[in-house]
Amino acid sequence: MTVPAIQVEKLTVTYDAEPVLWDIDLTVPQRVVMGLVGPNGAGKSTLLKSILDLTPKLAGQIKVLGQPFAANRKAIGYVPQRSSIDWDFPTTVLDLVVMGTYGRLGWFRRPGERERADAMVALKRLGMDAYAERQINELSGGQQQRAFLARAFVQDAPIYFLDEPFAGVDVPTEKLIVQLLHELRDEGKTIVVVQHDLKTVGEYLDQVSLINQTLVASGDVESSFSDQLIEETYSGRSRICSPIVKGDA
Numbered sequence: 001m002t003v004p005a006i007q008v009e010k011l012t013v014t015y016d017a018e019p020v021l022w023d024i025d026l027t028v029p030q031r032v033v034m035g036l037v038g039p040n041g042a043g044k045s046t047l048l049k050s051i052l053d054l055t056p057k058l059a060g061q062i063k064v065l066g067q068p069f070a071a072n073r074k075a076i077g078y079v080p081q082r083s084s085i086d087w088d089f090p091t092t093v094l095d096l097v098v099m100g101t102y103g104r105l106g107w108f109r110r111p112g113e114r115e116r117a118d119a120m121v122a123l124k125r126l127g128m129d130a131y132a133e134r135q136i137n138e139l140s141g142g143q144q145q146r147a148f149l150a151r152a153f154v155q156d157a158p159i160y161f162l163d164e165p166f167a168g169v170d171v172p173t174e175k176l177i178v179q180l181l182h183e184l185r186d187e188g189k190t191i192v193v194v195q196h197d198l199k200t201v202g203e204y205l206d207q208v209s210l211i212n213q214t215l216v217a218s219g220d221v222e223s224s225f226s227d228q229l230i231e232e233t234y235s236g237r238s239r240i241c242s243p244i245v246k247g248d249a
Helices: 044-051 093-105 113-125 141-153 171-186 198-204 227-234
Strands: 006-015 018-028 033-037 059-064 076-079 159-162 190-194 207-212 214-220
Touching: 006 044, 018 044, 018 207, 018 214, 033 044, 033 171, 033 198, 044 059, 044 190, 076 141, 093 113, 093 141, 113 141, 141 159, 141 171, 171 190, 171 198, 207 227, 214 227
Parallel strands: 033 190, 033 207, 076 159, 159 190
Antiparallel strands: 006 018, 006 059, 207 214
16 A cells, blocks of 8 residues: 555644644545645644644644655655745745755755756756756746746755745646646656635545635545535634734735
8 A cells, every 4th residue: 555645644733822723533545746725823834834844733743655754755756835945045046946856865965967957947947948057036927936946846856835826926837736736746756736716626636625714624635625624624713712913925
């Protein structure tokens, strides 16, 4: 039996004693595109960060491909929200993408020709190879997102987390990203995305997890994205009667 890409058990996260995620049990199968869907403040971004051990957990266990996260952290490539990146940092697009190879090089090796060649392949796949020597602060919003996606994809990880990858991008960029996610899935990768546009869930995603601080439903889009479950997810401010945390997706 194939182990899940991600297994979350009894995950609870609090900020200043206020619950943000409560008793989450979530299974992400391998080789799917899964979307995390829910209202603002539902804890979607916090869920990704908790799995990545970037946010402290009050309780819960995380397994990545059947192993504890600490033993398998390199299995996940992460694309945070674009607004959280310092785009004024003085570096070129190519150098930004090459940074994605650091994890596989270890502490004592510096990136060389192979890593730069891999970075160019990733940029070309996202239609950004012509911008390789451009400073990142000269890019449009959509170009910035493509560059940061290339930085993640050059890792060649089996799992990718994308936090709001479609926010602030133009339609051609969004369609290109979706096409690439489907290609990566067909190549055997697993992708988890924070998704806000309910109209595109059926087109973009294989599976969906409906979240409002607790897990309302998770599974195939056909069975887990019904009108009733959507209403249950979006009705009311919180499913556990606590204030919504500002700034979380």
